[in-house]
Amino acid sequence: MARNRDLPTWLAAVHPRYQVPHHAELALAVVVGILVLTTDLRGVIGFSSFGVLLYYAIANASAFTQPAGRRRWPRAVNVLGLIGCVVLAVTLPWRSAVTAAVVLAAAVVVRKVTTGRAGSARN
Structure with a gap:
């Protein structure tokens, strides 16, 4: 960044x-x-955990798409990692997960708006 x-x-x-x-x-x-x-800050623990688990879920999904020659581990490890992240994420308090999802969605919208403006100003 x-x-x-x-x-x-x-x-x-x-x-x-x-x-x-x-x-x-x-x-x-x-x-x-x-x-x-x-x-x-005890209420933030679930929120933070959701963010970390989402990050690792995305990392596992991305590693799954790597070509065979660039992969460090078999794809089964990525699948297990992704499933583990999802299982742990759904066991978090629902308020933490919803709050984290809303914050993430807001961040995506802000990012889209700000990069859209910057991109149009460059052209």
Whole structure:
């Protein structure tokens, strides 16, 4: 995201030696630190778990589509990983899953709108 300039300029700064978006990492550390010190984050655990499981489900589905020569593990491992992620995701509290799905949908809409505007301005 930093290299593609999907973040504001200050947050998109990539460290010259470590090649990480160091300003974004610092900003996130400050925000998370403040939240940890001031709020009860137990409700966020399910929300976060849903996001992580979705990420790994997508990774397993993507790995399944790799050609045989580029695959590290048999496709059965990807299928089991995908099924495991889905099973764990449906066992999460429904409010967490719904909230995460709504936030994800909103992020997709914002991304579509912002890249649509940027794309039309470049042409």
